[in-house]
Amino acid sequence: MEKIKVQVCLGTTCFVMGGANLQELNDIIPRKYGDKVEVVGSNCLGLCSIQWEYSKAPYVKVDDEVVHEATVEKVLEMIDKKLGK
Amino acid sequence: MNNAGQAIHLKKEILVRIIKAFFSDNFEENTRLIPYAMRPKGMEVPYRCCVYKERAIIKDRAIAGLGFPIEEDDETVSLGTYAEKAIKRDELDGRNLTVLQAACKGCSTNRIYVTDLCQGCVARPCQSTCKFGAISIIDGRSVIDDSKCKKCKMCVNACPYNAIVKITVPCEEACPVGAIKKDETGFASINHEECINCGRCISACPFGAVHEKSQIIDILKAMISKKKVIAMIAPSIAGQFPGDIYKLKSAIIKAGFDDVYEVAQGADITANNEAKEFMERMAKVNEKNSEWLSEWANAGGYGESEETKDEEKIQNFMTTSCCAGYNQLVKKHLQEIKPYVSDTGTPLYYTAEIVKKAEPDAITVFISPCVAKRAEGFDNKNVDYVMNYEELGALFVAKKIEILECDGEKYVVEASKQARCFGYSGGVADSVKASLQDESVIKPCIINGLNKDNIKQLKKFAKTGECEGGCNLIEVMCCEGGCIGGNATMNNQKTAKKLIDNLANNSKDIPKI
Numbered sequence: 001m002e003k004i005k006v007q008v009c010l011g012t013t014c015f016v017m018g019g020a021n022l023q024e025l026n027d028i029i030p031r032k033y034g035d036k037v038e039v040v041g042s043n044c045l046g047l048c049s050i051q052w053e054y055s056k057a058p059y060v061k062v063d064d065e066v067v068h069e070a071t072v073e074k075v076l077e078m079i080d081k082k083l084g085k
Numbered sequence: 086m087n088n089a090g091q092a093i094h095l096k097k098e099i100l101v102r103i104i105k106a107f108f109s110d111n112f113e114e115n116t117r118l119i120p121y122a123m124r125p126k127g128m129e130v131p132y133r134c135c136v137y138k139e140r141a142i143i144k145d146r147a148i149a150g151l152g153f154p155i156e157e158d159d160e161t162v163s164l165g166t167y168a169e170k171a172i173k174r175d176e177l178d179g180r181n182l183t184v185l186q187a188a189c190k191g192c193s194t195n196r197i198y199v200t201d202l203c204q205g206c207v208a209r210p211c212q213s214t215c216k217f218g219a220i221s222i223i224d225g226r227s228v229i230d231d232s233k234c235k236k237c238k239m240c241v242n243a244c245p246y247n248a249i250v251k252i253t254v255p256c257e258e259a260c261p262v263g264a265i266k267k268d269e270t271g272f273a274s275i276n277h278e279e280c281i282n283c284g285r286c287i288s289a290c291p292f293g294a295v296h297e298k299s300q301i302i303d304i305l306k307a308m309i310s311k312k313k314v315i316a317m318i319a320p321s322i323a324g325q326f327p328g329d330i331y332k333l334k335s336a337i338i339k340a341g342f343d344d345v346y347e348v349a350q351g352a353d354i355t356a357n358n359e360a361k362e363f364m365e366r367m368a369k370v371n372e373k374n375s376e377w378l379s380e381w382a383n384a385g386g387y388g389e390s391e392e393t394k395d396e397e398k399i400q401n402f403m404t405t406s407c408c409a410g411y412n413q414l415v416k417k418h419l420q421e422i423k424p425y426v427s428d429t430g431t432p433l434y435y436t437a438e439i440v441k442k443a444e445p446d447a448i449t450v451f452i453s454p455c456v457a458k459r460a461e462g463f464d465n466k467n468v469d470y471v472m473n474y475e476e477l478g479a480l481f482v483a484k485k486i487e488i489l490e491c492d493g494e495k496y497v498v499e500a501s502k503q504a505r506c507f508g509y510s511g512g513v514a515d516s517v518k519a520s521l522q523d524e525s526v527i528k529p530c531i532i533n534g535l536n537k538d539n540i541k542q543l544k545k546f547a548k549t550g551e552c553e554g555g556c557n558l559i560e561v562m563c564c565e566g567g568c569i570g571g572n573a574t575m576n577n578q579k580t581a582k583k584l585i586d587n588l589a590n591n592s593k594d595i596p597k598i
Contacts, residue, residue, distance in 0.1 A: 012336075012488045015327050016478030018094055020576045044487055054482050055098045055123070069094075 004037045004082050006075065007061040011044030019058035024072050029079075037079055091132075092293025093475075096146060098123065100301065100479035103150045107305050108483070112172065116151070117165035120144045138187075145185045149296035152303065154183040156274070171302040181282055181298055181459045184265075186272035188294035194267050195254045197234055197241060199227045202248035211240035211249060259289035261535045262418055281413035283535070283563045284456040284572030297456050297573070300470045301480070304450055307470070308341040313447040316342040317436050317468075320349040320500075321454045321508025321568035323588045324581025325474050326481075328488040330588060335491035340480050342450070349500030351436030352507040352516065353595060355407055358429040359513075360520035360598050363527070363558060366403050373399050400425055402530075402552040402559055404543075405513050407431045409457035410563025414535060422547040425559075432507060433458065437467035452477055454508070454571030457563060473573035501595035509582050510534075510567035514560040519595050530556035534565030 006029060008014075008022050029039045047059040047066060056068040062078040099119065106115035120140035124130075133139050145155045147164055151171040199211075205225035212220045212227065219233035220240060227249070229240075241249045256265045256273055264279035265286050273294065275286075287295045307314045316337050323330050334345045377399070406412060406427040415423055430438075433451055440449050450470045451462045462471035472480075481488065503519045506512035514529035521527065530552050532539050543561075546552045552559055564570035569581040576584075 010327050010489070012327060012478075012486060013482045016475075016482050016575065017097060020580070023577065023580055043489055048482075049485070054101060057482075 003035070004033075004079060005061075005063055006037060006039040006079065007042040007045065008039065008070075009045045009047065009057075009059045009061075010041045011048065013044070013048040013054050014058035017054065017057035019070075022058060022060065022070060022072065022075070025060075025075060028072065028076070032076070033079065033083075036083070092291070095143070096150075096293060096296070097475055097479050097482075099143065099146050099150050100299065100476055101483045103147060104301065104305065104480055104483035106168070107302065113165040113168045116147065116168035117163050119147050119164065142185065142187055145187060146293075146296065149183050149185070150299050150301065152177070152298050152300055154180065154298065155185050155296065156183060168302075172306065174303070177300060177303065177463065179460070179463050180277055181456050181463070182275055182277075182280065182284075182287070183296050183298050184273050184275060185292075185294045185296060186274070188290075188292040189267060189272045191292055192254060192267070192273075193252050194271060195236070195257055196231060196252055197229055197236055197238065197249060198252050199229055199249050202246050203227050203244075204246050204248065206245075208245075210243040210245065214239045214243040255289040255291060256286040256295065259285040261285065261537055261540060262414065265295075279417060281410055281417060281563075282457045282460040283410040283413075285564075287456065287572040297459060297473065299476060301472065301476050304470050304472055305341070307448040307450075310448075313343040313444060314341070314450060315440055315444060315447045316345045316450050316452055317348050317433065317440060318345060318452045319454055319458070319508065319568060320347070320352060320432070320505055320512075321571065321574065321581070321585070322452060322474065323505065324508070324569055324584040325454075325574060325576050326478070326488055328491070329493070331493035331495060332488050332491045334494045334496065336481060336486050336488040337452075337477070338494070339486050339491065340477075340484055343447070344444075345496070346436055346440055347496050347498070347500045347505075348432045348436045348451070349504040349507060350432075350496075350498045351430075351434065351439070352407075352432035352504035353501050354435040355429055355432045355507075356504060356513070356516035356595060357520050357598050359405065359427050360517045362427050362429055363403055363517060364521070364598075366400065367526070367557065370399055370401055398550045400550050402546065402550075402557045403427055404559040404561055405517070407507065407513055408561055408563050409461040410455070411535065411561040413457065413460065414540070414563070419540065419543060419547070422543055425547060431461065432504070433461060433468065434465065437465060441467040454568045454574050455564065456572055458571075474571075474575055475573045478575060499592065502589040502592040503595040505589045505592055506585060508568040508585060509578075510562050510565075511560065512567065513562075514558055516595055517558060520598050522597055527558050528554070528556045530554065530559045532559060532561045533567070534570070535561070535563045 025039050029037050048054045048057050058070045060067045060070040060075050067074050067078050102119045106112050109115045120143040124136050124139045130136050148155050151167045203226045217233045219230045220227050254267050264276045267273045337345050404426050448469045451468050453471050453473050459471040462468035503516035510533040518524045518527045566578045569578050
């Protein structure tokens with residue numbers, strides 16, 4: 001099975017609007033999913049500039065799906081959905 | 086870091102919108118529209134009863150963002166008018182905190198409450214343990230008479246079913262000096278005479294009701310004027326944004342400032358001066374000790390005991406003086422420890438002095454982790470305005486500045502490794518130590534976050550002239566963790582500390598005195 005890729009946006013907007021709290025994912029994801037899921041920090045994904053949607057930041061991408069106003073819980077939920085749990 | 090989750094997201098979003106409105110073609114009108122833009126007609130209501138209340142609360146938060154006290158709003162004045170008043174104002178008042186009292190409604194008052202778990206038992210330990218006769222049994226259940234209850238919690242501890250609970254008010258619990266209270270009307274209000282501006286209540290309130298009165302409009306106004314505007318960044322900022330402090334400098338300049346100084350530059354002076362002062366004070370202790378010893382021997386050793394007068398008391402320790410929250414605590418609640426507090430200026434004091442000397446006509450803006458430093462800035466004539474980390478973040482967002490894409494610029498004066506660690510607990514004591522030839526003379530005692538207990542302890546130290554464990558330098562940080570725990574910080578403390586250490590490890594050592 002292909003690995004699921006989680007990209008946490010480290011752009012300034014996402015960081016300021018609460019992305020700092022998502023750093024926990026770096027610990028939680030390997031512990032919970034082993035090597036089935038890979039988590040990486042990413043330079044600005046550009047999602048905040050589409051229609052100037054900074055109010056929906058922070059953003060995380062789980063494969064191609066965008067999680068807006070991301071929290072640790074919301075990201076884990078999306079991963080579970082992808083894994084068909 | 087602020088734990089108010091979504092409330093803090095809201096506060097920041099409002100700041101971004103205010104800044105964007107400022108740079109738009111119609112500041113007043115676009116400010117007036119902020120609540121409608123954030124809660125448009127037909128939108129699902131996220132938190133409160135209806136869209137109208139949501140808008141009213143957003144308006145209140147925006148009033149604080151524009152720099153006015155929310156408590157004084159009579160609801161008839163439009164946000165557009167506030168915006169206009171903000172543009173016209175050329176003076177600030179010294180009160181830095183304001184409470185959005187409409188948000189207090191969701192929070193129960195501080196009391197002892199018997200829950201449904203009460204089994205109506207025969208033994209009734211709650212009733213027998215209460216010294217104030219506040220508990221009676223009605224329909225087989227314990228009931229507390231609030232007018233008699235002294236909230237001593239004896240019944241809470243006595244109930245074998247854990248059926249009695251203490252309902253706390255988070256802001257009251259968090260305040261180390263009892264300056265914020267939810268009164269009979271159910272609204273929290275701050276007693277500004279007692280308040281030490283530590284900002285604990287801001288972080289503690291789950292409704293995000295406590296706001297700093299922002300000076301952002303005044304700063305933006307200065308930026309579009311002809312004057313130079315200079316940012317002075319607190320040491321703890323190194324752990325608060327993506328990228329390093331060099332990219333951050335470029336980003337701050339791109340955001341509208343003309344130059345950036347590290348306040349850690351002033352921290353080097355603070356550490357050196359404090360080390361000198363420490364040595365002088367300890368020399369005095371030794372002198373007094375030997376004087377006292379010879380007098381004692383001349384008087385024939387043990388015998389008539391004489392009370393030592395206050396002014397003759399030997400001061401066996403010194404406390405640091407760089408935390409603004411602690412300095413206000415000393416001023417308002419702990420006068421007795423004043424003689425023990427170092428007379429050395431804060432890092433901001435020295436930095437602002439240097440900047441104003443070099444650029445007398447420039448407007449200086451301190452970029453701060455907390456509201457206590459906002460108050461210090463207000464009292465210092467060399468500091469014109471203060472902006473916290475959240476506000477700087479909002480400015481980056483509004484101006485679409487990507488820190489990681491900035492080039493990076495060196496500072497004219499690069500601070501030392503030790504000075505750059507002033508922002509976390511233990512950092513100040515370490516710098517004073519490292520300033521000395523013989524580091525072993527310092528035995529530090531670290532107060533990491535003020536609370537009711539260690540305030541009592543400090544009182545005791547002041548009374549006896551002695552710190553516990555024979556320590557001679559007390560470093561006091563008002564916030565747990567130090568400045569990286571300030572109310573306006575954005576990063577978690579572990580990562581923030583790591584980022585600061587990365588920077589410090591690539592910096593030179595502090596000069597010895």
